[in-house]
Amino acid sequence: MARVPVVTPVSRAVALRRQYEAVRAATAALAAPLSVEDQLVQSMPDASPTKWHLAHTTWFFETFVLGRFVAGYRPVDASYAYLFNSYYEAVGPRQPRPQRGALTRPSLEEVRAYRETIDERMEAFLAGQAGAEPDALDRTELGLHHEQQHQELILTDIQHALWSNPLRPAYLPAAPRPTTAADPAAGWIRHEGGLVEIGHDGDDFSFDNERPRHRVWLEPFALARHPVSSGDYLRFMEDGGYRRPELWLSDGWAAVQQHGWTAPLYWQRDGERWSEFTLRGTVAVDAAAPVSHVTFYEAEAYARWAGARLPGEAEWEALAELQSHDGNFVDSGALVPVPAVTAETRMFGDVWQWTASAYLPYPRFRPLEGELGEYNGKFMSGQMVLRGGSCLTPRSHIRPSYRNFFPPGTRWQMSGLRLARWE
Numbered sequence: 001m002a003r004v005p006v007v008t009p010v011s012r013a014v015a016l017r018r019q020y021e022a023v024r025a026a027t028a029a030l031a032a033p034l035s036v037e038d039q040l041v042q043s044m045p046d047a048s049p050t051k052w053h054l055a056h057t058t059w060f061f062e063t064f065v066l067g068r069f070v071a072g073y074r075p076v077d078a079s080y081a082y083l084f085n086s087y088y089e090a091v092g093p094r095q096p097r098p099q100r101g102a103l104t105r106p107s108l109e110e111v112r113a114y115r116e117t118i119d120e121r122m123e124a125f126l127a128g129q130a131g132a133e134p135d136a137l138d139r140t141e142l143g144l145h146h147e148q149q150h151q152e153l154i155l156t157d158i159q160h161a162l163w164s165n166p167l168r169p170a171y172l173p174a175a176p177r178p179t180t181a182a183d184p185a186a187g188w189i190r191h192e193g194g195l196v197e198i199g200h201d202g203d204d205f206s207f208d209n210e211r212p213r214h215r216v217w218l219e220p221f222a223l224a225r226h227p228v229s230s231g232d233y234l235r236f237m238e239d240g241g242y243r244r245p246e247l248w249l250s251d252g253w254a255a256v257q258q259h260g261w262t263a264p265l266y267w268q269r270d271g272e273r274w275s276e277f278t279l280r281g282t283v284a285v286d287a288a289a290p291v292s293h294v295t296f297y298e299a300e301a302y303a304r305w306a307g308a309r310l311p312g313e314a315e316w317e318a319l320a321e322l323q324s325h326d327g328n329f330v331d332s333g334a335l336v337p338v339p340a341v342t343a344e345t346r347m348f349g350d351v352w353q354w355t356a357s358a359y360l361p362y363p364r365f366r367p368l369e370g371e372l373g374e375y376n377g378k379f380m381s382g383q384m385v386l387r388g389g390s391c392l393t394p395r396s397h398i399r400p401s402y403r404n405f406f407p408p409g410t411r412w413q414m415s416g417l418r419l420a421r422w423e
Contacts, residue, residue: 007203009132016140017126023144023151024119026394027057030154033172036108042101043164046412047157052084052100055111057147058118059084063091064372065143066121069136076117077106090371141205142372148397152414155279155335155392160412163266163277170281177286177338186225186343190423191319193220198317199362200401209376210401214363216314220423223311223319225345227337227353227416228302231287233294234274236302237263247304252297255409265293265411279335288339290350290416296384296408299354299417311420313357313385313403320347320387320400327388329395337391337416349393351416352386352404359383359405383407390414 031039031050039050048056059080067073075081083103085094095103106114125131126140155171162169199213200206242262245253255261263269266277267285274285294302303309327349328338337350360380367373383405389398392414406413 009134009137012137013126013132016137016144017123019144020119020122020126020140023147024115027054027147027151027154028115030151034158038158038161039108040101040104041161042098043157043161044412045098046410047160048097048100048153049103050154050158051108051111052103053150053154053157054115055080055106056084056086057143057150058111058115060146061122061140061143062118065136065139066118066125068139069130069133070121070125076114080114088371088374090374139372142207142368142375145205145207145397146375148394151330151394152390152392155330156413159266159277159279162279168277168282171279172335174280174283175334177289177334177336186340188222188421189225189319189323189345190222191218191220191315193218193423196314196318198314198401200399206399206401207376207403208366208368208373209359209361209380209403211366212362212364216318218312218315218318221311221315222421222423223315224308224419225343226340227290227346227351227418228306229287229339230285230289230291232306233264233291233302234285234287236305239305241301241305244305247301249297249300251408252295252301255295255297261298264291264298283336286337286339290337292337292351292390292414292416293411294354294415294417295411296354296406296415298411299415300356302417303419306419308419308421310354310356311418313355313387315420316347316353316355316387316418317400319345323347325398325400327395328391329389329398330392331395332391334391337414347400348388348398350391351388351414352390352393353388353416353418355385355387356420357385359385359403379405386413386415388418 031054034050042049062075067075081092083095085091130136158171162171195215195217197213197215200210201213241247242256248256268275275282276285300310323345325348327346328334329349340346361377367377368375386404386406387402
């Protein structure tokens with residue numbers, strides 16, 4: 001029998017140092033194609049400038065790791081606590097989120113220097129005795145997963161910014177897409193229901209909102225093997241989906257009327273054809289690829305039109321645990337949802353999948369202690385859960401128990417849907 005390696009605080013610190021270098025380098029690589037001007041723009045209140053993401057993720061390590069465990073620690077710049085705090089009330093006041101684009105100072109060059117300084121300090125910290133303390137390691141690991149969340153936000157936010165530019169510049173040049181695809185209506189995968197367990201269980205990383213593992217009763221159900229395709233969604237549009245109030249929740253129909261929605265965000269009609277703006281520029285809508293950039297309201301209306309429903313998050317997780325965790329993540333470099341090339345079930349990647357579940361605490365949920373308890377718990381109202389990751393999510397960041405969450409009217413994220421039905 002193979003011996004399971006013993007993970008000691010020292011060996012864990014060594015592994016986290018390597019992980020730290022990789023994650024921080026990945027963030028810098030995502031920002032590299034952008035000009036200085038690109039990285040300063042804020043195209044709407046919900047998005048943030050790339051420069052702010054670069055600074056905020058650095059501030060997170062400085063505040064919650066170095067500032068907590070290094071005796072007599074002096075911050076690089078005391079004003080950064082106001083400029084780059086996101087929503088931590090316990091830490092103090094902050095620049096309002098809708099006004100982050102006003103932060104022309106510090107410059108991008110100064111923010112890059114800030115990242116380099118904190119990287120040097122974190123490297124020294126993790127190499128020392130204090131860096132091997134379990135609480136310090138936990139916070140460092142949380143900071144790395146926090147930065148991976150912001151890596152995805154860098155891409156979703158800059159896509160909206162570039163789309164808002166009348167020139168519609170591309171983040172990266174166009175790239176070939178798969179030319180063969182599986183049948184997008186490749187059937188369903190059934191679950192017998194019964195008493196199941198969901199939630200994270202184990203010593204590897206998870207956010208507090210994924211815990212504790214607990215039991216849930218499920219009635220027999222089935223999930224579609226693939227997310228809904230753009231071609232299927234187009235049929236919903238052609239059948240008057242955006243003009244039929246009977247398909248919509250009341251708040252959803254009000255949003256349709258208020259915002260004039262007629263198609264997913266970034267879609268544009270060119271005569272009889274549809275195109276969409278992507279990180280690789282404006283391209284023809286790929287009918288075989290998963291539809292993206294739809295709200296919960298649009299997903300729910302489509303499901304109703306299709307004679308189906310959205311899955312509950314427990315249903316999604318119960319089946320996801322039994323499937324391959326492979327998928328089209330940011331690591332592939334596609335940066336867009338791609339058609340399935342086999343009929344095998346695809347639970348992960350391409351698009352985050354809206355569920356019918358409100359974002360609420362699990363039974364016996366306990367947030368992290370101290371100021372980091374604000375990370376997830378205080379948002380458990382008015383949000384819906386999404387599962388599965390997207391083509392902009394790092395592969396190492398996702399797992400079956402991962403719970404993403406956004407307000408139901410959010411559509412600038414890489415969000416799509418998967419159908420469910422009772423059996």
